[in-house]
Every structure is written in C-alpha cells, then in structure tokens.
Amino acid sequence: MSAFKNKVLQIVKLIPKGQVASYGQVALMAGIPKAALQVGYILQLHGDKEDIPWWRVINSSGRISIKNPEHAPIEQKQLLEKDGVLVDEKFNINIKKYRFLPDPNILEDLELNSIYIQMILEKYY
C-alpha cells in the first residue's frame, strides 16, 4: 500500500454526510496536486471494498463522471440524495454549495505541508 493510496482513502472518509469533494481536491489534500486521475482509480479499486464514501467525490465541474459498470451514475446519484445532496437528471451538482471545506486543523492531522494547506485555502475558500 502506497502512502498516497492510504491518504486518499483516509481523506475520503473525512468527507461528512451532505458534502462533496472534487477529485483534484482530494489529490491536493493527499499532497499530490496533479494526481486527480489516480484518486478516481483508487476509488474504483477500493471504494466498495472498504468503509469508503466514494460517492461523495465528483469532478471539478460538479458533475458525476463515473463510467464503471459496477457503479452506474444513477447509483451515485441515489447515494448522494440519501445524503441530502441535490442531483439533477444530468447528474449535475451544486458543488459550491456542498463542497467539503476542511478545517486547517484537519489538514494538520494529515501531516500536510503548509504550502498545500495554503493552496487549498486559496482555491476553495
């Protein structure tokens, strides 16, 4: 298990019910800003095997972009709605409204470089 993979799984577990995060955001919080693609890959492998709320991760444009036959987009939509998150027929979500905005203290717990914490604050707050 690579450190990156563990971080990603750990972070996704931090996303509270009723909130969502983008792949890029998770990658950034894991300390590798440009590894958004890998986040999706990791969730595909481990999302349903472990205690991971994988459905709370969507792409940056606020849309469900899942193509895995194992988990159709409709399934993610239903899971999100169960969390109280509104998803329209085109699988669009108001990410601005629901985005997971972690406290700096939580980011500290991830042993994240202050430089990344700064990036997150600038990008999403």
Add this chain to the structure above:
DNA sequence: GCTATGACAAGGA
C-alpha cells in the same frame, strides 16, 4: 524499468 491506462483539471475553440 517501461508502456498503457484513465471515476481528472484547466484552458481554448
């Protein structure tokens, strides 16, 4: 160690 593969992101057309 090298190549192919993307549940992505950002910017342009």
Add this chain to the structure above:
DNA sequence: CTCCTTGCCATAG
C-alpha cells in the same frame, strides 16, 4: 454549454 487538447502521475501488466 459542449467538445477537444494537453498536462499529469500512481497503478497494472
């Protein structure tokens, strides 16, 4: 808004 291009990098084989 949609479609396309480029950059990116952890995994799998």
